[in-house]
Amino acid sequence: MNKPKQQDDRMAKVAALRAEQVRRDRRRRLVIVAAVGVVILALVGTTTAVILGARTEQAAVEAAAEQPIPDVEETTDLSANHVDAAIAPSALPPLGGDHDPVWQNCGTYDEPVPSANAVHSLEHGVVWVTYRPDLPEDEVAMLREIVEGKSYALLSPYPGLAAPVVLTAWGVQLELDDVDDERIPTFLTKYLQGEQSPEPGASCSGGNGTPT
Known part of the structure; x- marks a missing residue:
């Protein structure tokens, strides 16, 4: 075989190898893409499912809040005078009545809070x-x-509490045995700033206590 023929064959092989490498790179890119x-589709699907699930759950809570909540105790005609006397300890938090002139700042506490201030917050x-x-x-x-x-x-914790967990708003109260009770979010939705409140929207900061 003469030299020009050898060079042509070598160039042809190199071209074929390069073409095969290009095809391999293209296939690799397609696989990666x-x-x-x-x-991405899996993440989008998961995110969408989570969002839809959360919306469905919230809608169910809001629907439940439109109905009477089982076992909620209600008290009406509660006084709301500002007095300097403390509220005596009891097995359940007071759900209204005369209270301290200063409200308890909202938030989470690791220690018990004064009931007389907390009742003002309920108001x-x-x-x-x-x-x-x-x-x-x-x-x-x-x-x-x-x-x-x-x-x-x-x-806040409450010494001597009659139940493991108790939810209290002005004039309404619910005793619970479990922290995963489905009535907890329903109670919060129904009574946070609810129409049972004498002064809804009044301040819940700038008063007594420092939340954690």
């Missing part, structure tokens, strides 16, 4: 979530998560 597309449309001091920490964490971001919620 397809894989990324599958991942402003607050829901006071109380729990037994010996409630397991993981369950207390669940309550913190439930009230987080709710500007008119107050969470």
Whole structure:
């Protein structure tokens, strides 16, 4: 074989190898793009499902809040005078009545708060979530998560509480055995700044206490 023929054959082989490499690179890019597309679609699908699930759950809570909540105790014609006397301890938080002139700042507390100040907060449309001091920490964490971001919620331990968890708004109260009770979000939706409040929208900061 003469030299020009050898050079032509070598160039042809090099060209064929380059063409095959180009095809391989193209196939690799297509596989990568397809894989990324599958991942993106999966993420979008998961995110959409989560959003739709959250919306469905919230809609169910709002619908439940339009109906009477089972086992809620109601008291009417509560006095609302500002007095300097403390409220005597009891097995359940007071759900209204005469109270301290200064309200309790909303938020989460690791120690009990004065009932006389908390009742003033109820007057402003607050829901006071109380729990037994010996409630397991993981369950207390669940309550913190439930009230987080709710500007008119107050969470604190309550010594001698009659039930593991008690929800109180002005004139209404609910005793619960479990922190995962589905009535908790319903109660909050119904009574936070609810029409039962004598002074809904009044301040829940600038008063007594420093939340955690």
